[in-house]
Amino acid sequence: MIILVLLIVTALAFDFTNGFHDTGNAMATSIATGALKPKTAVLLAGVLNLVGAFLSVEVAVTVTTQVLKVQNSKTGQLLPGITPSTGLTIIFAGLIGGILWNLLTWLFGIPSSSSHALFGGLIGAGLAALGSKGVNWTGITQKVLIPAAAAPVIAGIVAAAGTWLVYRITRKVMKKRREDGFRWGQIATASLVALSHGTNDAQKTMGVIALALITTGHLTGNVAKDGLPIWIIFSCALAIGLGTYIGGWRVIRTLGKGLVEIESPQGFAAEASSAAIILSSSAAGMALSTTHVATGSILGSGVGKPGAEVRWAVAGRMLVAWLITLPAAALVGALSFWISNSVSSFSTQLVGDGVIFLILCALSFYIWWRAQKQKVDANNVNADWDSSTNSVVPADVREDATDKAAV
């Protein structure tokens, strides 16, 4: 029971990192073009994420059934050979993999996919515990991998088309009126993305908590039919809302300033494309990465505007991060499982899970401390991008930090 509580706390912590890692998906362009003040933007995004989490449970269903094979898909019973305690440790280790990868990419300001971090962690822990039969490979390919590869491309095409159309149609409108008009459009579409982020990503955590409760038998297997207990929805909504409000300024900076120098019509077209794709895939229960969609859209808006410049070096670094997110998180997940498993082999499971929980806390704190030393926040989020290093930390902050280190 203590383990279950610990697991739910960790799941909510993941949800929180998910929120602040992904604030940028919705708000980066609005912050970069000055349509919204940074603080206002994150507050708006936080509230809308909270609301969005209540809209639907389709994606949660995907998470409970399509990633790990712990339950019989027809009856909802646990499969033979899996005890509730192994099941819990798998999920727990998976979450740890997800959180650590999220924090690490945030430190470098890379908008990697929180969903892949989560699925990677779960897959790794599942492989470590059960071998390849514990993982639902067909489910992962169909509902996770294929959407992952296709989403940024589709988003890019749609955003490029939208940007081109928008510039083409409004080319005669006075510049000031155009900026003002699209600023409003931008706020509206960015809000939609925040809302859709809530429906899509908060549900992933809901799915994980549901999976844990199914494992321990507190919940029947059929989420699609019976819905989720309201306290799960509520706590996940709150965690992702708070996380979003705290704001992952590093990621916001990369998306808003690093990839493309954005004007408000571009931001508008990019957000419209993201919102349309994320919402339609949520409705279809596809757990696609909101980050991939948002990044693809922003890139597309750079391609679609005649004469705009895209920093492909930054885009390339991101692509690498995307490719390794799943395996890296899987590795952390698997390691966590092994540590917990070997510790509990000579003590109890509670000690084993406690140990990995403490490791998680220690590493999280270390990463946070590293980030504090070269801080990116609401004040310097829009500082000029340094193309020579492509570092997320603004040049003056970096020099300050080196000076202090020298003294």
Added chain:
Amino acid sequence: MIYAESLLKVLVVGLVLGAGLPAVFALGLVAFSTGSGGADADGTAHAPNPALKYLGLALFLFVAWVIVTAIAWIMRATLIHHFGIDLFPFIHSK
């Protein structure tokens, strides 16, 4: 290829809603801006035209209506589950 088909669907829906709606919004902006009078980017001056202005507003409203409907569609299952309200009683997709 069932994947290719569903991906194509997402692409089409994405293009219609993700690029089409912004284009409608842009048209609304052009109508509204021209209707408000003043000078264009190239310097030609126009008299205000209320009809065009209202057309612009109508286009904005249309975009807003599509968005609200889309969100209601996504919430459909949840609304039915918790409140027993079906906003789209004539469409049975599932």
